[in-house]
Amino acid sequence: MYTEPRKADDNNCGIKEKVKLLNGIVNVLIQPIFNVRAQNTLETLGLLEFRLDESNINILGGFVVLTKICVSYEMIDTIFLSSIPRNVRQLEVLRNLNTSEYFNECCILSNYQCIKLLSELKCIEELTVEGHFLRRAQNFQSFPPNLKHLKVSYFDYYESCYESNNIRFVLNKLTLLMYHNEESRVKWDDVERRIRIDEMLTHLSRYIELDKLEELIVEDGENEPYHYFPSKR
Numbered sequence: 001m002y003t004e005p006r007k008a009d010d011n012n013c014g015i016k017e018k019v020k021l022l023n024g025i026v027n028v029l030i031q032p033i034f035n036v037r038a039q040n041t042l043e044t045l046g047l048l049e050f051r052l053d054e055s056n057i058n059i060l061g062g063f064v065v066l067t068k069i070c071v072s073y074e075m076i077d078t079i080f081l082s083s084i085p086r087n088v089r090q091l092e093v094l095r096n097l098n099t100s101e102y103f104n105e106c107c108i109l110s111n112y113q114c115i116k117l118l119s120e121l122k123c124i125e126e127l128t129v130e131g132h133f134l135r136r137a138q139n140f141q142s143f144p145p146n147l148k149h150l151k152v153s154y155f156d157y158y159e160s161c162y163e164s165n166n167i168r169f170v171l172n173k174l175t176l177l178m179y180h181n182e183e184s185r186v187k188w189d190d191v192e193r194r195i196r197i198d199e200m201l202t203h204l205s206r207y208i209e210l211d212k213l214e215e216l217i218v219e220d221g222e223n224e225p226y227h228y229f230p231s232k233r
Contacts, residue, residue, distance in 0.1 A: 019050075022049075022050060023050050023051050023053070024053075026050045027050075027052065027053040027055070027056055030056065031055065031056060034056055034059045034060075038063070039059070039062045039063045039064060040064060040065060041065065042063055042065065042066055043065055043066060043067050043068065044066075044067070044068040044069075044070075045063070045066055045068070045069050045070070046069075046070040046071075047069065047070065047071045047072070047075065048070065048071070048072050048075075048094065049072055049074075049075065050072075050075060051075040051077070051080070052080065054079075057079055057080065057083050058083070060080075060083045060084070060085065061083050061084075061085055062085075063085050063087075064085070064087060065087065066085050066087060066088055067087060067088055067089050067090060068088065068089070068090040068091075068092070069084065069088055069090070069091055069092070070091075070092040070094060071091075071092070071093060071094070072093075072094055072095070073093055073094065073095045073130070073133075074095070076093060076114060077111075077114065078111070078113045078114055078117055081114060081117040081118060081121070082117060084121060084123070085123075086122075086123045087123065088123055088124065089123060089124065089125045089126060090124070090125070090126040090127075090128075091121070091124050091126070091127050091128070091144075092127075092128040092151075093127070093128065093129050093130075093133070094128070094130060095130040095132070095133075115138070115139065115141065115142040116142075118142040118144065119141060119142045119143060119144065119145070120144075120145075121144045122144065122145055122146050123144075123146070124144035124146065124147060125144075125146055125147060125148045125149065126147075126148065126149040126150075126151070127143070127144060127147055127149070127150055127151070128150075128151035128152075128153075128177075129150075129151070129152060129153070130152075130153050130155065131152050131153050131154055131155025131200070132155045134152060134155075134203075134204070134207075135155065137206075137207065140169065140207045140208075143169060147169075147171065148171065148172040148173060149171065149172060149173040149174075149175070150171055150173070150174050150175070150208075151174075151175040151177060152174070152175070152176055152177065152200070152204070153177040153178075153179070154176070154177065154178045154179065154196065154200065155200075156199075167207075168206070168207055168208055168209050169207060169208050169209065170208075170209045170212050171208060171209075171212075171213060172213070172214045172215070173213065173214060173215045173216075173217070174204070174208065174210070174213050174215075174216050174217070175216075175217040175218075175219060175225075176197060176200055176201075176216075176217070176218045176219070177219050177221075178193065178196070178197070178218065178219065178220045178221070179219075179220060179221040193220065197218060210230060211230050211231065212230070212231055213229075213230045213231060214229065214230075214231050214232075215227060215228070215229055216228040216229070216230055
């Protein structure tokens, strides 16, 4: 008897229950921290691998000096995006590389309302995303209207990723992060790194006016960042 689908369903149910339990525990632990003092002093907030509950989401809007938020793709939703304080300037939407396929299918990538809300965040000037987010042309439509600096982590860009697009965006600054995170850096020699950078730029040039960038930065996590100034050529 063929049982693979049932096993996959069982695994997903188990993962959902574990995540639900973890979310509950973390939300209880952080609630005392989400106080008036934190609302008036906290400038950076990391929300990785868990989702704020309704009570903590309601408090989030009161963080008056908060300027940077880091959140997992898998844990982002419309309620969270609607609650981001308007003083936040930097938003990092990161992927948990250890998350199951179940969550990868249910994250912001396939949620039209999340994409729409992200595109309406006028306060965001710097956005960091995983490269796989930009393999879909429609996700370029999610750029906040006042975005000045886009940071993109490395991802394999294949010709099959190409989708036609009539509008190319103008940014002040673009940063290519040639690694996923501190624990998972990709090791390449100089030639291979150059090839992969060119592949990324070729893909991004279909949607971004690269020659109008004030600054292009390449970071590999080991050496000094490389700075290039296309608009000053």
